[in-house]
Amino acid sequence: MQNLLTFGARHRLITLIILTLVTALCATGLDKLRIDTSFDSLISDNDPTKIAYETIKDEFGSDNTTMIYVRSENLWTEDRIAALEEMHYALEDLPFVQRVESLFNTRSIRDRDGMIESSTVLDGVPFDASEMADAKARALYSPLVVGNFISEDGTVTAINVSIEKDPTDPEFDRHAFEAMNAAIAPYTDAFDESFQVGPPRVNEETTVSLFADFSRLIPLSLGVLIVTIVIFLRNGLACIFPLLTSALSIVFAFGLMGHLGIPINILSAMVPSLVIVIGSTEDTHMLASYLQGLGGGDADAKKSERRRAATFFMVRQLGLPLILTSVTTTLGFSANGFAEMELIRDFSYSASMAIAANAVVTILTIPLLLTIFGPLKSRLHTHNPSSETPEEDLSGIVGAILSVFRRIVEKPKTVIAVSAVLFVVCTAFGFQTKVSNDPIAFFKSDHxxxxxxxxxxxxxxxxxxxxxxxxxxxxxxxxxxxxxxxxxxxxxxxxxxxxxxxxxxxxxxxxxxxxxxxxxxxxxxxxxxxxxxxxxxxxxxxxxxxxxxxxxxxxxxxxxxxxxxxxxxxxxxxxxxxxxxxxxxxxxxxxxxxxGQNLMINNAAEDLIAAQVQSVLLLLAVIFIMMSLVYTSVIGGLLSLIPNIIPIAVIFGVMGIFDIPLNPGTATVAVIAIGIAIDDTIHLLSTYAHESRLTPDRMLAIRRTQTHQAIPAISTSVALGAGFLVLMDSNFTIISQFGMLSAIAMIAALVADLIVTPVLMSFVRLVGLDEILMLRVGKSVFENSPLFDGMTPYQMRKTVLLSETQPFKAGDRLVEQGTVGDDMIMILSGQVVVTLDQNGKTTRLAERGPGGILGEIGFVQEQERTANVDAVTDGEMLVFNAERVRRNMLLYPHIASKLNQNIARILGARLAATSQRLGQFEEAGKTS
Incomplete structure (x- = not known):
C-alpha cells in the first residue's frame, strides 16, 4: 500500500507521463458528450403500464402534446383570427406533428331553429362583424371547446399540437421546440401574449438551465474551496493542489462519459461542483497531515529533504484511511446505480466515475506536487500534537470549536441520550416525507x-x-x-x-x-x-x-x-x-x-422510496462489512455506522418537518451523505487506533485524535457544507433542495463525528488490520512465550496490539520490589534480570529474554512485588494492565479466553514448580 501511495513521489516523470496520456485519451471523449433532458429518463424501466401505454398511444394518438397559448383582449378580429389560422397550418406542416387541434377543426353541433348544424367552430376567417360574432358564439357555446380551446371570457385560445417523437434524434426536443417557435413567430405580434407549453419546451428549458448552472455554480464552488482552504490551512499555495486534481478528475469523468455514452442530465450537471468540493476533502486531509509532518521534521535539513520527509509522514499517517474513504465515497454514489430510474442511474455512474477518478488523481498527484512545491512552514500547531495537553495545540476558530466539543464529550450519558432522542424524533418526522417526480416541479416557482x-x-x-x-x-x-x-x-x-x-x-x-x-x-x-x-x-x-x-x-x-x-x-x-x-x-x-407518460413519471416517484431504502441498506451493509474487517471486530463496524446514521435521520427529519419531497435530487442525498460523512469517521477511528498504541489512557488517546483530526474534519465539513449550499443557487428546485439537505448532513456528520464518535470510542479499543499486518515482532517471541500457546499468528499479533508497548534501556528498573501493582510484563526484545533484595544482599534469581513473562501473579490479583526486574540491555516490553486488558478484550472474547487460559497454565506451572521446590527443601530438611 505504501508503495502505491508514494508512487507519484518516487516516480515523478512516469507519473507525469501517465497523467498526460490518460488526460489526452479521456479528452477525446468530451466532444461525444450529449445532454438528455427527456421525460423518458424519469420513467421506471419496469413500469407495469408501459406496454399498455404504447399500445393505446399507437391507436389513439400521442399524449406528447404541446399547447400554443394565445391571448388578446380583442381576439375576435379579422387580422387576429387570420394570424391564428396561419399558425394552425404552419404547425400542421411540421414533419414531426401528428395532429393539430384548434378552433379551425373542432366540431361544433348546434340547434338552429329546429335544424342541427354541424360544422367546425371556425371555417376559415369570418369576413364581417356578424360572422365574427357568430363564430365567437359557437366557440363559447360548445362544452367541448370551452376550457380546451377557448377561455370562458373568449380572450384566450389554444392550439394543441400532438407530436410523434423521433427516437433516432437525440436532440429531438430542441429541434421540435425551435421548429414550433419558428412556425408561430411571424404571427405572434398580432396578439398580446403567446407561448408554447409542452414536453419540448420543458426539455429545452431544462437544457438551457443546465448550461446556466454550469457557468455559475462551478466558479462559485471554486471560490468556496479556495476561501475555505486558505482560512483553515492558512496557506495560499495549498489551494492550488485541489484545483488541479479537480480539473483533471472532471476531464477524466466527462471524457469517460462521452466514450461510454452516458449523457449529462439534470443531476449529473452537479458533478463538477461535487468533484470540486468532495474531491478537495482528501486533499485537505493530506495537506493537513503534510503540514503536521513539517512540524516534527528537522528544520535544518534541505528543503527537498523536508518536503520528502513530510510527504512520507503524510502517507504513513493516511495510507489506509485514504483508500477506505475513497472506496466508501465512491460506493456512496454508485449505490444509486441500482435505481430503476434512468436519470438517477446515469447520475450515479457519472458521479462514481468522477469521484473514483479524483481518488486516483489525488493519490498520484498530491505526493508528487508536495515533494516539489510543498510549503515549508506550518501555522496550524503551536505545540507538538502528541503533547500531553493537546487542547492547547490548535488556535483560532478550530481551537475554539474543538474546545466546545471537548466539554460536551465530558458528559457521555447526556450525549448518548440526546443523540437517541434526536434520532427517534427525526425518524418519526421522516416517515411523513412525500415523494415527487414531476418535471415542472423541478423548476423554481418564479421560472x-x-x-x-x-x-x-x-x-x-x-x-x-x-x-x-x-x-x-x-x-x-x-x-x-x-x-x-x-x-x-x-x-x-x-x-x-x-x-x-x-x-x-x-x-x-x-x-x-x-x-x-x-x-x-x-x-x-x-x-x-x-x-x-x-x-x-x-x-x-x-x-x-x-x-x-x-x-x-x-x-x-x-x-x-x-x-x-x-x-x-x-x-x-x-x-x-x-x-x-x-x-x-x-x-x-x-x-x-x-x-400516460405523466402517470408513468408519477409512478416512478414511488420507486424512489424503494430505491432509497435499497441503496442506503446496501451501502451501510458494505461499509459495516468493510469496517468490521478493517478493525477486525463487528463492534468496530457498528461503531463506524452509528455517527453516520444520525445525519441520515436528520435529513429525513428536516424533509418531513419542512415538507421537502423525496424527488430525483433529494433521493440521492442519503447514500451520498453516508459515503462522504464516513470519511471523517474513518480518519478518526484510524487515528484513535494509532494513538491507543502510544498510550494506555483512552481519554488521552481520544484527545490526541481530536487534535490531529480537528482541522481536516472541520475544514472539510465546512467546505462541503458551503459547497453544497452553492447548489442552492441552481435554477432547479431539486438541485437547490439537494444542496441544502447535503449541507445539513455535512454539519450533522461533523457534530456526530467530533462528539458522538469520541464518546463511543471511549468504550472500546480498536486494532486495525493494517497494524496487525505491519507489526514487527520477532518470531522467537511468539514461539518461546507460553502466553501465546494455541493462538493463531493473527491472534498473537492482535494480543500484542491490544496491550501497551514500552521501550526500556539498559539499567532501567522495570519492576520495584515492595511496590504494589497488577501489571504483567512480557519481554519483546532485550534481556532482563530478576533479583531479590533480602537482608542487605541481592540475590540473582533468573534471567528473561524475548517471550519471557513476569508479574503474572499480580495480573490475577493486585499484590506487593516480591522481586526486582532490571534491564540488562536495551529492548522493548509488552505491559498487560489487568483492567485495561479486560476492557480491551471485551470485543474479542475468543482471544481473551485463550489468553486467560494460558495465564492460568503459567500460574499452574509456577505453582507446581514452587511446590516441587518446597518439597525438595522439606526432603532435604528431613535428611539433614
Whole structure:
C-alpha cells in the first residue's frame, strides 16, 4: 500500500507521463458528450403500464402534446383570427406533428331553429362583424371547446399540437421546440401574449438551465474551496493542489462519459461542483497531515529533504484511511446505480466515475506536487500534537470549536441520550416525507415556464394529459348506451371531484348532439337512450373528430383527461381514487387502463422510496462489512455506522418537518451523505487506533485524535457544507433542495463525528488490520512465550496490539520490589534480570529474554512485588494492565479466553514448580 501511495513521489516523470496520456485519451471523449433532458429518463424501466401505454398511444394518438397559448383582449378580429389560422397550418406542416387541434377543426353541433348544424367552430376567417360574432358564439357555446380551446371570457385560445417523437434524434426536443417557435413567430405580434407549453419546451428549458448552472455554480464552488482552504490551512499555495486534481478528475469523468455514452442530465450537471468540493476533502486531509509532518521534521535539513520527509509522514499517517474513504465515497454514489430510474442511474455512474477518478488523481498527484512545491512552514500547531495537553495545540476558530466539543464529550450519558432522542424524533418526522417526480416541479416557482404553465391552467386547462381506456371484447360495445353511460359517469365523477381540470370522451360528443336534438336543453346533455340514436348521432361527426376517443371497431373507448397537478403525492392520491372509481363504474365486463407518460413519471416517484431504502441498506451493509474487517471486530463496524446514521435521520427529519419531497435530487442525498460523512469517521477511528498504541489512557488517546483530526474534519465539513449550499443557487428546485439537505448532513456528520464518535470510542479499543499486518515482532517471541500457546499468528499479533508497548534501556528498573501493582510484563526484545533484595544482599534469581513473562501473579490479583526486574540491555516490553486488558478484550472474547487460559497454565506451572521446590527443601530438611 505504501508503495502505491508514494508512487507519484518516487516516480515523478512516469507519473507525469501517465497523467498526460490518460488526460489526452479521456479528452477525446468530451466532444461525444450529449445532454438528455427527456421525460423518458424519469420513467421506471419496469413500469407495469408501459406496454399498455404504447399500445393505446399507437391507436389513439400521442399524449406528447404541446399547447400554443394565445391571448388578446380583442381576439375576435379579422387580422387576429387570420394570424391564428396561419399558425394552425404552419404547425400542421411540421414533419414531426401528428395532429393539430384548434378552433379551425373542432366540431361544433348546434340547434338552429329546429335544424342541427354541424360544422367546425371556425371555417376559415369570418369576413364581417356578424360572422365574427357568430363564430365567437359557437366557440363559447360548445362544452367541448370551452376550457380546451377557448377561455370562458373568449380572450384566450389554444392550439394543441400532438407530436410523434423521433427516437433516432437525440436532440429531438430542441429541434421540435425551435421548429414550433419558428412556425408561430411571424404571427405572434398580432396578439398580446403567446407561448408554447409542452414536453419540448420543458426539455429545452431544462437544457438551457443546465448550461446556466454550469457557468455559475462551478466558479462559485471554486471560490468556496479556495476561501475555505486558505482560512483553515492558512496557506495560499495549498489551494492550488485541489484545483488541479479537480480539473483533471472532471476531464477524466466527462471524457469517460462521452466514450461510454452516458449523457449529462439534470443531476449529473452537479458533478463538477461535487468533484470540486468532495474531491478537495482528501486533499485537505493530506495537506493537513503534510503540514503536521513539517512540524516534527528537522528544520535544518534541505528543503527537498523536508518536503520528502513530510510527504512520507503524510502517507504513513493516511495510507489506509485514504483508500477506505475513497472506496466508501465512491460506493456512496454508485449505490444509486441500482435505481430503476434512468436519470438517477446515469447520475450515479457519472458521479462514481468522477469521484473514483479524483481518488486516483489525488493519490498520484498530491505526493508528487508536495515533494516539489510543498510549503515549508506550518501555522496550524503551536505545540507538538502528541503533547500531553493537546487542547492547547490548535488556535483560532478550530481551537475554539474543538474546545466546545471537548466539554460536551465530558458528559457521555447526556450525549448518548440526546443523540437517541434526536434520532427517534427525526425518524418519526421522516416517515411523513412525500415523494415527487414531476418535471415542472423541478423548476423554481418564479421560472417563466412554471408561470406559463400556471397561466394556461388558470385560463384553460392544465398541460398534463393522461388516458382512461376502456376495453371490451364485445362487438361495437361502445355503440351501446349502457357502456357510454359508464363513460359519462366517469366524467361526472372527475368534474365533481375537482382535482382534475377536464375530461372528454365519445360520450361527451354524443351527449352534445342529444342536447341539441332536444332544443339545447342543458338537462338533456346525456347519452342517447338507444343504439339507434347512437348510430344516428355518429353521422354528425367525421372519423377525424373521434379518432382520439374511439377505436374503429367501437370496442375500445378512450377518455382524455387534463390536469395541472404537479405534486406527485397529490396526483398519486387523486389517481388512486379515480382508478378505484373507474373500476367500480366499469364493472367486470370492461378492462380498464389508466395510462400516460405523466402517470408513468408519477409512478416512478414511488420507486424512489424503494430505491432509497435499497441503496442506503446496501451501502451501510458494505461499509459495516468493510469496517468490521478493517478493525477486525463487528463492534468496530457498528461503531463506524452509528455517527453516520444520525445525519441520515436528520435529513429525513428536516424533509418531513419542512415538507421537502423525496424527488430525483433529494433521493440521492442519503447514500451520498453516508459515503462522504464516513470519511471523517474513518480518519478518526484510524487515528484513535494509532494513538491507543502510544498510550494506555483512552481519554488521552481520544484527545490526541481530536487534535490531529480537528482541522481536516472541520475544514472539510465546512467546505462541503458551503459547497453544497452553492447548489442552492441552481435554477432547479431539486438541485437547490439537494444542496441544502447535503449541507445539513455535512454539519450533522461533523457534530456526530467530533462528539458522538469520541464518546463511543471511549468504550472500546480498536486494532486495525493494517497494524496487525505491519507489526514487527520477532518470531522467537511468539514461539518461546507460553502466553501465546494455541493462538493463531493473527491472534498473537492482535494480543500484542491490544496491550501497551514500552521501550526500556539498559539499567532501567522495570519492576520495584515492595511496590504494589497488577501489571504483567512480557519481554519483546532485550534481556532482563530478576533479583531479590533480602537482608542487605541481592540475590540473582533468573534471567528473561524475548517471550519471557513476569508479574503474572499480580495480573490475577493486585499484590506487593516480591522481586526486582532490571534491564540488562536495551529492548522493548509488552505491559498487560489487568483492567485495561479486560476492557480491551471485551470485543474479542475468543482471544481473551485463550489468553486467560494460558495465564492460568503459567500460574499452574509456577505453582507446581514452587511446590516441587518446597518439597525438595522439606526432603532435604528431613535428611539433614
Amino acid at each position: 417563466p415556464l412554471v408561470q406559463n404553465v400556471e397561466q394556461l391552467a388558470e385560463d384553460l386547462s392544465g398541460m398534463e394529459i393522461f388516458y382512461i381506456n376502456l376495453d371490451s371484447t364485445e362487438d361495437f360495445a361502445f355503440r351501446q348506451p349502457e357502456n357510454l353511460r359508464k363513460l359519462a359517469a366517469i366524467k361526472q365523477y372527475i368534474m365533481a371531484d375537482g382535482r382534475f381540470d377536464n375530461a372528454i370522451s365519445i360520450a361527451d360528443h354524443l351527449s352534445m348532439v342529444n342536447r341539441e336534438f332536444h332544443g339545447s336543453d342543458p338537462a338533456m346533455m346525456t347519452v342517447p337512450d338507444t343504439p339507434e340514436l347512437v348510430n344516428q348521432y355518429l353521422l354528425f361527426f367525421q372519423r377525424g373528430d373521434l379518432e382520439s376517443y374511439i377505436s374503429a371497431d367501437y370496442e375500445r373507448a378512450n377518455m382524455v383527461v387534463r390536469h395541472n397537478i404537479h405534486n406527485s403525492h397529490d396526483l398519486k392520491l387523486a389517481v388512486a381514487d379515480l382508478t378505484a372509481k373507474v373500476h367500480e363504474i366499469a364493472g367486470p365486463g370492461l378492462r380498464v387502463h389508466l395510462v
